[in-house]
Every structure is written in structure tokens, then in C-alpha cells.
Ligand code: B12
């Protein structure tokens with residue numbers, strides 16, 4: 001038996017529980033090769049229940065997802081299970097493990113092997129090699145210890161035909177227990193991934209380095225087949241398209257929408273996209289809306305062209321205004337994400353961002369102080385300044401805030417200023433007041 005474990009995320013929000021889609025993809029791929037596995041989502045399964053089933057099932061191989069924010073839970077889980085059975089092989093995968101593989105293998109002895117990047121084929125080949133006691137050096141895309149050396153094998157080629165992957169498997173999970181807060185109501189939600197990667201390379205983001213510097217996508221038929229299956233089989237009507245950049249391929253996105261309409265699927269969904277895909281694209285926005293897209297989350301980041309250029313965002317302030325206008329006209333709501341504290345931030349750039357908030361009037365807003373994640377260009381640059389160092393990831397701390405130019409207090413104040421700009425603009429005094437209280441109490445609203 002093989003275990004696939006999603007550690008806790010550490011941010012308990014009863015209105016937003018997300019399925020471990022990556023593990024569901026790996027399980028589906030293993031099933032297609034007639035290999036059985038069991039997914040345990042520690043967001044919904046207790047540690048005691050994990051121990052109970054571990055003792056009963058006696059898995060020999062345990063795969064654990066290791067993202068940056070849940071890495072300490074991933075390390076703890078590895079330690080716990082290795083204590084229960086020192087003979088198991090523990091395999092780590094996902095973004096943090098892929099970026100920090102050397103550090104993990106050097107410092108966390110319980111982890112035996114790390115899969116770098118996309119997991120399906122690599123994990124399957126690794127299992128086959130372990131079962132047959134074959135030389136692991138022949139498995140592409142992994143890192144492991146051998147005679148006190150760390151061996152990195154040839155890099156794994158990305159899966160170009162994503163339609164060849166089976167739909168994610170929910171055989172061990174209750175697909176209907178994952179939820180999202182939609183219009184103030186908790187609804188059952190299904191996360192769907194229609195493409196992988198992103199053709200851009202924003203300095204703070206690890207997407208392109210992780211997924212292989214290119215945007216790969218599923219066909220519209222394949223995507224809508226999955227939506228239809230989930231809708232008809234489970235009655236689920238709310239979907240989040242969690243691609244990094246769903247709007248990148250306009251023709252394909254339009255085809256998906258038209259297919260949803262022609263199959264008469266009555267669904268609501270939201271997407272993440274980039275503004276320049278929608279700027280001056282009235283018809284594109286209308287087609288999205290007709291298919292059920294009620295919200296687009298745009299990574300706007302800043303209203304200052306200087307900051308946008310500094311983070312290599314490859315978008316203009318005018319495109320932000322145009323895209324938001326077009327979405328509003330089509331009846332699609334906007335969730336605008338902003339960042340505070342990127343290189344070159346000043347009172348002037350913050351004022352430019354305040355101005356853009358007043359112009360675009362987003363329906364929802366998220367403002368975060370720039371956090372530095374491994375696998376990003378920003379991490380490498382701040383390491384050169386001796387601001388970041390790898391040791392940080394061994395501590396039980398959140399990713400560092402970018403305080404290279406300004407203090408945390410100043411960044412918090414700017415963050416608050418931007419949030420207040422929106423709430424006061426909307427005359428939403430209740431939320432503005434709540435935010436002030438939260439700030440006074442010292443809440444960390446990253
Ligand atoms: C949906 C989503 C969320 C959902 C939750 C998703 C979940 N189930 O955990 C929500 C909205 C809650 C969320 C929150 C956050 N997220 Co998020 N999220 C995503 C998103 C957009 C999609 C995830 C997904 O389903 N991907 C598709 C599947 C197929 O990919 P995958 O999960 O990576 O799995 C593949 C590989 O990683 C690998 N793999 C994964 N696990 C394992 C295990 C083993 C054993 C093996 C071998 C391989 C393996 O194989 C899988 C199949 O190929 C990704 C970006 C992206 N496109 O992936 C960001 C992403 C994962 N999130 C990210 C971040 C930063 C956050 C937040 C910190 C944001 C914030 N500031 O609040 C929080 C953190 C919450 C927490 N405490 O963990 C970063 C993580 C970076 C990092 N170094 O860890 C990502 C990568 C975005 C980015 N490019 O920066 N997120």
C-alpha cells in the first residue's frame with residue numbers, strides 16, 4: 001500500500017477547505033497503472049486517525065506534499081510516521097520540496113527521496129524502481145541520498161499532452177466536503193486545473209520555474225468533460241478554475257465557455273487571470289460571463305508602472321483600467337490582489353495604487369505585503385543582499401516579508417492604507433472599523 005498525504009495547511013477557515021488536487025492527480029495516474037494508493041488529507045483527518053490507519057494498512061511507501069507554508073507539518077508527519085515504522089520510504093513532492101530539495105535531504109533524515117516538479121509520471125516510475133529494487137539513478141526528476149552523497153537525476157520532461165492524464169481521483173475523499181464561500185454562503189466547490197504553468201516570470205512567483213517555463217493546457221473538450229462529470233455525478237455547481245493563468249489562451253478559454261453553454265451546464269465559476277488578456281476584449285468577457293464566470297481574480301499588484309516594471313509583471317496601468325472596465329460592463333466581479341513592499345515602493349507609488357483602487361472600484365480586494373518564496377527570482381536576489389538565507393526554511397516561521405527597503409511597521413501602514421482606501425471608497429464603514437480593530441489587536445493579515 002502507498003500513502004499520499006496532504007499535511008495541514010495551518011490556516012483553518014471553515015468556509016474554504018480545498019482538496020489536495022495534486023495528490024488526486026497522482027492517485028488517478030497510479031490507478032491507471034493498476035497501482036492502489038490511499039490519500040489522507042490532514043486538513044480533515046486527525047493525526048490519531050492517521051496513526052490508526054497507518055498501523056492497519058502498513059504502507060511501505062509514503063508520499064507527502066510539501067509546500068512552503070505547510071513545510072513544518074510535512075516534516076512533522078514524516079518524523080511521526082518514520083518513528084512508527086523506520087523501514088518505510090518517505091517521498092516528498094510539491095513546490096517547497098522541489099525548490100529546497102538539498103536542504104531538506106541534508107537536514108530532515110526522515111525524508112528519503114524528493115520528486116522535483118510535476119509528480120504523476122515521476123512518482124509512478126519511482127515506485128516501480130523501488131519495488132523492483134532498481135537503480136534510482138535511472139528515474140528522471142528525483143533527488144536522493146546515496147553513501148552520504150546527494151544524487152540529483154536528469155530533469156524530468158514536462159507532460160506536454162495534459163489530456164493524456166486521467167481526471168483527479170477522489171476515491172478516498174468526499175468530493176462534496178470541499179467548500180467555498182460564495183456570496184456569503186458556504187457552497188460545495190470543485191477545484192479544477194485546466195492548464196499548468198505560466199509564460200510570464202514575475203520576480204516574486206515560482207510558477208514558471210516549477211512548471212517548466214511554459215504554459216501547457218488541456219483541450220476544451222477534456223476540461224468540459226470533467227466539469228460535466230462532476231456536475232452530473234455529484235450535483236456540484238460551483239467551480240474554481242485554479243490555473244495560474246487561465247486567460248492566457250483566449251481561443252481555448254472561449255471554446256471552453258462555449259462548450260459549457262452548448263452542453264447546458266448551469267454552473268458558477270471563478271478564474272485567475274492577467275489584465276492584458278481582457279483589456280479591450282469585450283466579447284471575451286461576455287462569453288466568460290455567459291458560461292457562468294462571476295468573478296475574475298486579477299493579480300494587479302500595483303498602480304505604479306515603475307513597480308509593475310520592477311517586478312517584471314509585463315502589464316500596464318492602462319491595461320488594468322481597461323480590463324476592469326470590460327469585466328464590469330460584462331457583469332463579472334473583480335477581485336483585485338495588490339502587493340505592498342516591492343522594490344522601489346515609496347509613498348508616491350502607494351498613492352498611485354490608491355488612485356487605481358478608486359478608479360477600478362474592485363468588488364473584492366486582497367492586499368499583502370510582499371513575501372519571499374523559494375524558487376523565485378526575488379529569493380535569489382535578496383539572498384545576494386544577505387537579506388534572505390536558506391536557514392530560514394528550517395525554522396517554524398512564515399516566509400520573510402520583503403523589508404529590504406522599509407520597516408514592517410511602515411509596510412503594514414501602507415497595507416492598511418490601501419485596504420482602507422477601498423472600504424472608505426465603498427462607504428463600507430463596518431469593514432473599515434473591523435479592520436482597524438484587527439490592526440489595533442495586532443492581527444497578522446498577510
Ligand atoms: C488552489 C491554490 C490554493 C488554495 C488551496 C490549494 C490546496 N489544496 O492546498 C488556497 C486558495 C487555499 C491557497 C492558499 C495559499 N496558497 Co496557493 N495555490 C493554489 C494553486 C493556484 C493551485 C493548486 C493546484 O491545485 N495545483 C494543481 C496541482 C496539479 O498541482 P500541485 O498541487 O502543485 O501538485 C503537483 C506537484 O506539486 C506534485 N506534487 C504535489 N504534492 C506531491 C506529493 C508527492 C509525494 C509527489 C511525489 C509530488 C507532489 O505533483 C502534483 C501533480 O503534478 C497553486 C498554483 C498552481 N497552479 O499550482 C497555488 C500555490 C500552491 N499557492 C501558493 C501560495 C503561496 C499560497 C498562500 C501562501 C497564499 C497566501 N499568501 O495566503 C496560501 C497558503 C495556504 C497554506 N497555509 O498552505 C504557492 C505555493 C508556493 C510554495 N513555495 O509553496 C503556489 C504554488 C502559487 C505560486 N505560484 O506562488 N492556494
Ligand code: SF4
Nearest residue numbers: 198200202205207244
Ligand atoms: S504571478 Fe501570475 S503572471 Fe506572474 S509568473 Fe506567476 S502565475 Fe504568471
